[in-house]
Amino acid sequence: MSETISTDSSEKPNPLMTWGGYGLALLGSFLFATKGIYIKLAYDYDVDATTLLALRLLMATPFFLLVGLITWWKHRATIDISRKTYLQAIAVGVLGYWFASYTDFEGLVHLTPQFERLILFTYPLFVILLGALFFGHKIKPWALSAFAISYAGLGLVFITDMHTKGGNITAGALWVTASSVAFALYLLLAKPVIKKMGPSLFTSWAMTGAATASFIHFGVTHKVSDIPVSAPLLWLCLGLAIGATVLPSYLINFALSRISAQANAVIGFINPVITLILSGLILREVITPSDIAGTILVLIGVALYSWLDQRKPQPAKG
Numbered sequence: 680m681s682e683t684i685s686t687d688s689s690e691k692p693n694p695l696m697t698w699g700g701y702g703l704a705l706l707g708s709f710l711f712a713t714k715g716i717y718i719k720l721a722y723d724y725d726v727d728a729t730t731l732l733a734l735r736l737l738m739a740t741p742f743f744l745l746v747g748l749i750t751w752w753k754h755r756a757t758i759d760i761s762r763k764t765y766l767q768a769i770a771v772g773v774l775g776y777w778f779a780s781y782t783d784f785e786g787l788v789h790l791t792p793q794f795e796r797l798i799l800f801t802y803p804l805f806v807i808l809l810g811a812l813f814f815g816h817k818i819k820p821w822a823l824s825a826f827a828i829s830y831a832g833l834g835l836v837f838i839t840d841m842h843t844k845g846g847n848i849t850a851g852a853l854w855v856t857a858s859s860v861a862f863a864l865y866l867l868l869a870k871p872v873i874k875k876m877g878p879s880l881f882t883s884w885a886m887t888g889a890a891t892a893s894f895i896h897f898g899v900t901h902k903v904s905d906i907p908v909s910a911p912l913l914w915l916c917l918g919l920a921i922g923a924t925v926l927p928s929y930l931i932n933f934a935l936s937r938i939s940a941q942a943n944a945v946i947g948f949i950n951p952v953i954t955l956i957l958s959g960l961i962l963r964e965v966i967t968p969s970d971i972a973g974t975i976l977v978l979i980g981v982a983l984y985s986w987l988d989q990r991k992p993q994p995a996k997g
Contacts, residue, residue: 700937704946707930710923712953715792716961717919718784724912728784730905731916732777733897736890738920743890746929747883754877764875765884771872772885775865776928777892783858789851791964794836796954797977798855801829803984805863814867825984832976839969870935878932886928951977 721731751758787795804826810816840848873881934946951974958964 696937700934701942701946703930704934704938704942705949707927707934708946708950709953710927710930712796712950713957714919714923715787715795715954716957717915717923718787719792719962721912721915721919722788724909724915725907726912728781728788729897729900730907731919732781732784733893733901734906734913734916735780735920735924736777736886736893738917739924740887740890742921742925743883743886743928746879747887750877750879750883754880760876760880764872767868767872768876768881768884769888769891771865771868772888773892774861775869776886776889777896779858779861779865780889781893781896782854782861786851786854786858789847790855791840791958792962793951793955793958793964793966793970793974794840794848795851795855796951797833797836797973798852799859799862800951800977800981801826801833802859802863802866803981804829805860806866809860809864810867819987821987822984825980825987827980828983829977829980832973832978832980834973835969835976836973839967839973866935869932870939873932873936878929878936882929882932 718731726734783795783799786798790798804823807816807818807822807826811818837848837852869881869885876884955966955970955974959966
């Protein structure tokens with residue numbers, strides 16, 4: 680397919696493409712940061728995680744199908760993608776857009792959006808660990824030191840919330856940690872498939888696979904009559920589907936076609952800050968000194984990782 684990206688190591692990266700990838704990842708991360716706000720607002724209307732996720736994908740999937748059809752039509756003469764690659768895109772989509780989303784939605788039943796975002800924000804650590812375990816990537820010792828700082832911040836917020844909100848915090852933290860691991864694995868698995876299919880077609884197939892899994896899950900556990908239909912809830916679901924799903928999904932995948940999974944992961948450093956601000960302004964959540972201190976520690980850890988990762992030794996001149 681014409682969108683396939685060359686992996687020839689002799690080609691020099693295009694600075695414009697690279698910086699464009701950073702910009703796309705930054706905007707996508709900002710929009711993803713609004714997701715927890717939509718979800719917490721929707722939970723006020725007596726909807727559970729499974730139903731809310733199904734409504735989200737019911738509204739979002741037509742856009743993905745439309746973009747996929749347009750992409751296929753434009754490139755139909757040059758498309759040469761195997762059935763295996765299509766199945767890989769569906770499987771990766773189920774992992775990254777259904778399982779990771781469902782576990783995250785369940786976590787938000789118990790957690791504040793800012794704490795949920797802080798936990799998700801540590802997924803670069805799982806990118807590093809899973810990359811080393813399954814993809815032959817090297818673990819850099821300083822990277823683990825940087826993330827130790829981030830986890831110190833998470834621990835501070837966790838202990839504070841345990842004192843004020845009880846044991847449900849542990850269940851929520853476990854749900855969101857599972858989401859973080861799944862999304863890290865998604866990033867690692869998605870990149871080679873995106874190179875074969877291109878970001879537009881991949882995203883359409885991946886999200887369609889996720890929607891199918893979500894509808895099956897809902898059908899097994901719920902009845903259609905269980906959906907608490909109301910205008911405010913439907914508007915929130917629409918915002919969740921378009922502003923926090925469709926747009927950032929394409930932005931992140933276009934970014935992945937230009938920059939590394941690790942770079943894409945660390946660029947999301949704005950997520951906790953944006954979510955913290957929106958939680959206070961929109962949800963009227965009480966922002967404690969522990970929230971601020973924990974957020975700062977998480978940011979320091981990830982920013983340190985990002986800075987050290989850029990300081991790659993230059994090859995010696997002969």
